[in-house]
Amino acid sequence: MSTVRVGNRLIGDDQPCFVVAEIGINHNGDIDLAKRLISVAVAAGCDAVKFQKRTIEVVYTPKSWPNRARIPLAQPTAI
Numbered sequence: 001m002s003t004v005r006v007g008n009r010l011i012g013d014d015q016p017c018f019v020v021a022e023i024g025i026n027h028n029g030d031i032d033l034a035k036r037l038i039s040v041a042v043a044a045g046c047d048a049v050k051f052q053k054r055t056i057e058v059v060y061t062p063k064s065w066p067n068r069a070r071i072p073l074a075q076p077t078a079i
Helices: 031-043 062-067
Strands: 004-006 009-011 020-024 048-051
Touching (some): 020 031
Antiparallel strands (some): 004 009
């Protein structure tokens, strides 16, 4: 297999694992929360993050909107 360069990293056989954190839509459309999630991923040693964007009005019914919980991001702790 050939290698592919992503930024300053090579991906391919005999290369270290390239770790991508799945943030998905957990940012709730909030740019500050998205930045915090990126920081947590970096602190965990991830090489990249993956986001998703959805139009909430298409995915959820209006009846379910008030039930969407906003759970504060937990602070990382040492193990």
